[in-house]
Amino acid sequence: MATITYRDALNQALREEMQRDDTVFLMGEEVGVYQGAYKVSRGLLEEFGPSRVVDTPIAELSFAGIGVGAAMVGLRPVIEFMTWNFALLAIDQVVNSAAKMLYMSGGQTPMPVVFRGPGGAALQLGAQHSQALEAWFAHVPGLKVVAPATPYDAKGLLKSAIRDNNPVVFLEGEMLYNTKGEVPEEEYAIPLGSAEVKRAGTDVTLVCHSKTVAVALRAADRLADEHGIAAEVVDLRTIRPLDVDTLVTSVRKTNRCVVIEEGWYFCGVGAQVVDELQREAFDHLDAPILRVTQADVPMPYNKLLERAAKPSPEQVLEAVRRVAYLER
Amino acid sequence: MTAATHSGASLDPTRKAFYHGLLRQMVQLRRFEERAGEAYAQGRIGGFCHLYIGQEAVATGAISALRDDDYLFASYREHAHALVRGTPARAVMAELFGKATGCSGGKGGSMHLFDAPRHFLGGHAIVGSHIPIAAGAGFAIKSRGTDQVAVCFFGEAAVNIGAFHETLNMAALWELPAIFICENNRYGMGTALERAAAVYDIAHRACSYDMASETADGMDVLAMYEVTARAVERARERKLPTLIEARTYRYMGHSMADPIHGHYRTKEELEEQKARDPIEHLTGLLREGELLTDAERDALRQSVEEEIADAVQFADESPDPEPGALYTDVYAD
Numbered sequence: 001m002a003t004i005t006y007r008d009a010l011n012q013a014l015r016e017e018m019q020r021d022d023t024v025f026l027m028g029e030e031v032g033v034y035q036g037a038y039k040v041s042r043g044l045l046e047e048f049g050p051s052r053v054v055d056t057p058i059a060e061l062s063f064a065g066i067g068v069g070a071a072m073v074g075l076r077p078v079i080e081f082m083t084w085n086f087a088l089l090a091i092d093q094v095v096n097s098a099a100k101m102l103y104m105s106g107g108q109t110p111m112p113v114v115f116r117g118p119g120g121a122a123l124q125l126g127a128q129h130s131q132a133l134e135a136w137f138a139h140v141p142g143l144k145v146v147a148p149a150t151p152y153d154a155k156g157l158l159k160s161a162i163r164d165n166n167p168v169v170f171l172e173g174e175m176l177y178n179t180k181g182e183v184p185e186e187e188y189a190i191p192l193g194s195a196e197v198k199r200a201g202t203d204v205t206l207v208c209h210s211k212t213v214a215v216a217l218r219a220a221d222r223l224a225d226e227h228g229i230a231a232e233v234v235d236l237r238t239i240r241p242l243d244v245d246t247l248v249t250s251v252r253k254t255n256r257c258v259v260i261e262e263g264w265y266f267c268g269v270g271a272q273v274v275d276e277l278q279r280e281a282f283d284h285l286d287a288p289i290l291r292v293t294q295a296d297v298p299m300p301y302n303k304l305l306e307r308a309a310k311p312s313p314e315q316v317l318e319a320v321r322r323v324a325y326l327e328r
Numbered sequence: 329m330t331a332a333t334h335s336g337a338s339l340d341p342t343r344k345a346f347y348h349g350l351l352r353q354m355v356q357l358r359r360f361e362e363r364a365g366e367a368y369a370q371g372r373i374g375g376f377c378h379l380y381i382g383q384e385a386v387a388t389g390a391i392s393a394l395r396d397d398d399y400l401f402a403s404y405r406e407h408a409h410a411l412v413r414g415t416p417a418r419a420v421m422a423e424l425f426g427k428a429t430g431c432s433g434g435k436g437g438s439m440h441l442f443d444a445p446r447h448f449l450g451g452h453a454i455v456g457s458h459i460p461i462a463a464g465a466g467f468a469i470k471s472r473g474t475d476q477v478a479v480c481f482f483g484e485a486a487v488n489i490g491a492f493h494e495t496l497n498m499a500a501l502w503e504l505p506a507i508f509i510c511e512n513n514r515y516g517m518g519t520a521l522e523r524a525a526a527v528y529d530i531a532h533r534a535c536s537y538d539m540a541s542e543t544a545d546g547m548d549v550l551a552m553y554e555v556t557a558r559a560v561e562r563a564r565e566r567k568l569p570t571l572i573e574a575r576t577y578r579y580m581g582h583s584m585a586d587p588i589h590g591h592y593r594t595k596e597e598l599e600e601q602k603a604r605d606p607i608e609h610l611t612g613l614l615r616e617g618e619l620l621t622d623a624e625r626d627a628l629r630q631s632v633e634e635e636i637a638d639a640v641q642f643a644d645e646s647p648d649p650e651p652g653a654l655y656t657d658v659y660a661d
Contacts (some may be wrong), residue, residue, distance in 0.1 A: 065457065093461075106430075180356050
């Protein structure tokens with residue numbers, strides 16, 4: 001198995017799906033000549049030409065709409081947003097058009113479009129470039145929402161997203177592009193809607209996705225070393241549809257749970273996870289479920305303040321000590 | 329402005345059937361909307377219902393210049409566009425009634441009519457949101473190398489949104505086979521165009537994007553047909569977009585829930601505009617050219633009356649969607 005970056009795994013997924021199906025095309029700012037703002041589309045213009053790797057002006061709302069229209073008449077657009085912060089300009093097309101077209105047409109208009117790009121905070125990019133918006137999109141019926149944590153998942157999930165006949169919001173981690181992992185040479189795809197146990201354990205379930213998987217895994221290492229606690233790390237991978245079965249199975253085993261996410265606390269992804277677990281696993285819980293999220297503030301620029309705002313292994317450790325009643 | 333140059337004498341007698349088709353179409357739209365208005369007043373149609381009365385020449389003339397496989401996108405004032413495209417009056421009326429037999433299965437309503445097999449792709453109720461969507465169909469046509477055209481109908485209030493400008497820029501930059509037809513009925517709800525736009529001539533906005541544009545008399549169905557035919561040729565043969573401004577007028581309020589006149593326009597203005605009625609205009613031309621007899625006119629009206637009465641009865645008697653329809657069509661397989 002080759003060890004490649006998250007960026008190159010996404011690039012492979014795009015290349016393979018564009019080779020496999022000539023209705024797939026990539027559109028967005030700087031995807032072609034510039035090779036991608038984050039180099040995810042490196043080499044694709046050269047291989048597929050300008051009619052399938054389409055550089056756009058800065059016009060998020062309308063190139064998202066062009067994707068919606070192209071999907072309605074039989075193409076499979078992959079619309080790249082330079083970041084999901086900028087995609088807020090296009091939310092009308094994602095929420096009002098893409099998510100509802102099938103329903104309000106009584107089933108006549110499938111919408112096989114992928115909206116993708118990096119989300120979450122990087123380093124000192126300030127309040128307007130640092131948002132994790134999974135919860136915004138996951139709220140909307142008609143959308144699927146995916147946020148992979150590893151190169152293996154990124155490739156397998158993007159391939160499934162492109163083949164899906166529904167609009168998929170695909171949130172990549174800006175800080176994950178350079179991370180490396182093993183990706184098989186042979187063809188594979190990961191079904192949307194399946195969580196994965198990234199590390200097995202018996203004492204507490206750490207629910208996470210995207211960048212917070214690394215946070216949870218670091219916390220799990222320290223829990224084992226410092227407290228002898230065996231944490232089970234469950235990576236949601238897909239936010240909607242949510243794989244409740246895997247969550248419930250884990251919590252039935254561990255009886256304790258901490259949910260970690262990069263987004264904000266209020267109405268966050270974790271709020272939904274907690275809701276599902278209190279109904280489906282109430283009798284199996286030995287402690288209230290706690291959440292670790294970004295601080296409930298716009299992201300500050302200052303390095304120390306920014307660090308304090310982001311979910312950290314230390315915060316996870318503290319939450320685990322509390323659900324294990326090691327600390328009040 | 330492209331003048332309404334037609335006179336009765338200039339009509340081509342060999343095209344009598346075509347003219348009669350246009351007349352019947354406009355009468356059908358008028359009677360459909362009048363009966364829809366009645367049904368709304370009786371509470372048989374819910375929600376918002378935006379009638380097209382007064383604007384019949386625009387959809388009739390423009391869509392008559394298209395091929396059946398060209399793609400159509402329209403705003404929420406779109407009963408007419410579906411009907412001209414050929415969606416049966418029964419299916420459109422049943423959709424307004426929210427019935428399972430409606431063209432969107434009762435789940436779209438007046439503002440979300442769809443008929444995908446006839447390439448009628450909505451029914452979009454966020455002002456101007458379908459302008460980029462139509463350009464997306466144009467992008468797909470160009471990408472596939474076919475010779476269809478994507479046509480988008482929207483009101484004049486939509487030209488002030490960002491997506492209008494973003495889309496015209498990309499459509500011109502990428503040379504998309506798209507036709508943008510602005511139905512300028514002079515009021516965005518109750519706001520007159522001159523109170524909302526710094527530039528009165530909407531067609532002039534195409535200059536910003538080096539796009540072809542024309543202004544047409546939207547009360548003259550033959551003018552609408554001709555201006556659209558020129559845009560179709562430009563799109564089909566040369567893959568170039570066009571912006572058409574159709575100057576028209578709506579006789580009713582913005583929606584059935586809104587006043588017909590009042591603070592924003594006078595009754596006198598309305599009556600003055602009705603003197604330019606598109607149905608009367610074409611009827612006058614045909615009479616002048618001796619291409620329409622009283623008997624032909626009466627037969628045409630009678631056949632429309634029967635068609636619309638049948639549509640209302642069909643809608644009335646059709647079943648509501650099954651309760652299970654609530655949860656279908658959220659996701660495709």
